[in-house]
Amino acid sequence: MAILEARRLTKKFGHITALDGVDLEVNEGEIYGFIGPNGAGKSTTIRILLGIIKADGGEANIFGKDVWQDAVDIHKRIAYVPGDVNLWPNLTGGEVIDLFVKLRGTKNKSRRDELIQKFDLDPSKKCHAYSKGNRQKVALVAAFSADADLYILDEPTSGLDPLMERVFQECVMDVKREGKSVLLSSHILSEVEKLCDKVGIIRKGKIIETGTLSELRHLTRTNLLVETKQPIKSLGELKGVYDITAQGQAVKFQVDTEELDSVIRYVSQFGVIRLESAPPTLEDLFMRYYEGEAHAERAGAGGAS
């Protein structure tokens, strides 16, 4: 069942079109990874979903309620962590956490202290003395001590160290186990890969690809490492083969998933000694879309665009 549904969201800031028809659907108990290059429109989408800015067109519902009209009701069941956490310099972290928890209208003291310990945060420090990562921890502790049904996290880990990153991932897995949903925008693709059931890629204000990771992988290339008795002749001329690099005796290359069958048949003629295949990482996938854009831009330079 969809907990969050957005259809054809558009938003302009003056002449800049930030969103150009974004569709998004997060189901109950699902962790949705929201990725895309800088300025693609992730934060804008999230702000619309929070009712902080108003979409020019399209509609968005959370828990079946309109995100703009019923913002306050929706927010009682949402926890949000912004990417850039600005806090009040003269309040302590502990005070801010209490305030945030209280403003949502629920309380969960024990969880708060447990999380402060887990994230290794000193709640008695004034916020001006916190580093970026520590400010983020304040927002994360406040978010996860809340007993929310949907967690909206906008690049929540950009300032965390690897240890804290792991604590964060545990927290996300915990809420998933409780059947809660998460919308996670992130640039850390390994994190998205590890946590998310579904991924949406946004570029220039449009969702260009969405699906489960395995569905997405299907659309892309597999990495192969092959060592053969005789050198493979004219590998580069095969359809669907890219990025060939020699690695000692072996060659490494990528194959379009739909051409995998024919490429393997061809390669096997040369006497395979070693064959390693790795599924494409999310990074490969992302890079392909991203580079695609860069190519298109270069090719289209001077054009109508």
Add this chain to the structure above:
Amino acid sequence: MSKQLYAHTERLSRFIIRRDRIRIPIWLFSLTIASVATALALANLYPNQEERQAIAKTMINPATTAIVGPGYGLDHYTLGAMMAHQMLGITAFVVGIMSILLVVRHTRADEEHGRIEIIRSLPTGRLSHLTATILVVCGVNVLLAFMHGFGLYLLNIESMDLEGSLLYGAALGATGLFFTAIGAFFAQLSDSSRGTIGLSFAVLGLAYLIRAVGDVSNQTLSWFSPFGWVQGTEVYVNNYWWPIFLTVGIAFVFIILALYLNVRRDLESGFLPSKPGRKHASSFLLSPLGLNLRLQRTGLLAWSIGLFVFGATYGSVLGDTESFFEEVEIMQELLRPKEGVSLTEQFLTLLMTIISMVCTIPALMAMFKLKGEEKNNRTEHVLARAVSRTHLMSSYFIISLVSGFVMLSIAALGMGIAATTAMDNGIALSMFMKAAWVYLPAICVMIGIAVFLIGVAPKLTGLTWLYLVYSYVVVYLGGLFQFPDWMAKLSPYGHIPKWPIEDMAFTPVAMLTMIALVLIGSGYIGYNKRDIAG
């Protein structure tokens, strides 16, 4: 050795000047122009000696002495003596503020933001940055001294000769140096820019207070304050230079101390332990209103004290209104005397106009804090939780409204108390309160404009201040410039009846309240509709 400590000091100084290439000239020119303009104004207001002597008489009372200092040459009150008496102390206070802000901006604040770390990673000396900052701010103060010296001298006022004018400037510059040193010193002790500014301002305020108490009770006490030294120069009367050397010498000691402490400490640490704050929020904090009160607490407190003193300043001169007005013609134009009411009472209601306008400032600031929070991306924390926009805006609106009322009352109280102690035939305190409170509808309109602009056109909020300045010019100074009446009627303050010396006029007051309500209503609607930036 010295390379380790001071490498690239000169280059860093130039960098600091470049960063402040607008800020520094603004300070320098606005201070100098204010001083020169005041001297000119005094010369125009009191061209002859009898008038000045009359003023000198009104100046001898404890309230005035506490605020501006004891004054020298009161028996031969030349324009120079008058200028040094009425302006020097207060200008020196502002120069102190300037120096502290400039120093902290380039020391602790930069350090807090991690900018000094980058500079220190470059081949610069350990003390280069602090030294460069001190050099630049000292340079600013020296420049200020000369600008004042020559600026005042060039007015060609007889009693303001070159030596006196240079001493006047030097007194300001020396105070500036002193507080430059204080700022640099506390930047080593405290580990935050807020702490540094707080401590330095505390010293500044305390110094002024010691001088005020000393001047009223025991002059020896005043010599424990740099402001006492400044006034001890007896500028334009006896022209003593030695207090300047004293001030600069002590400033130098603090600078050496600051440099010494700077070498001894780690980057981003301070000598004063930062005490841990609360781990849990008090229940008071846990609502938008509580949060807001907590954030604005210090500012509002400072304004209350300031406005009490401001009111008291006016109150202390109120007793001498009659003699004052008889002798100074231009004042009568400002007031346009009226039959059947004492001049004092009439002057009182005129003063309330300006007091109510000044009291509008903290009220507006409390309201505009909502926009400031949005700019700093902090309203989204509140709005992303179960708080409606109406609720959020109300928490600012209430504080703004209440502070408008409280500030007005405090200022009127200060004025009333000072006036009744300074005057024999006292006016009842209730009259002061009434004359002040009648301005509340005008303040409400100003707050209404602020709410409206925040809700509908947040980029234009600055217009509110412009409108306040317009109101000041046309309503308060209107009599002086003989503006046509309709110009005053374009300001809410121009519609307020001079109650209680005139009859209470309910129609304009009701109209103003209506206008305020409409503005506030539309502001709320706008705020509920628009995008929040953060």
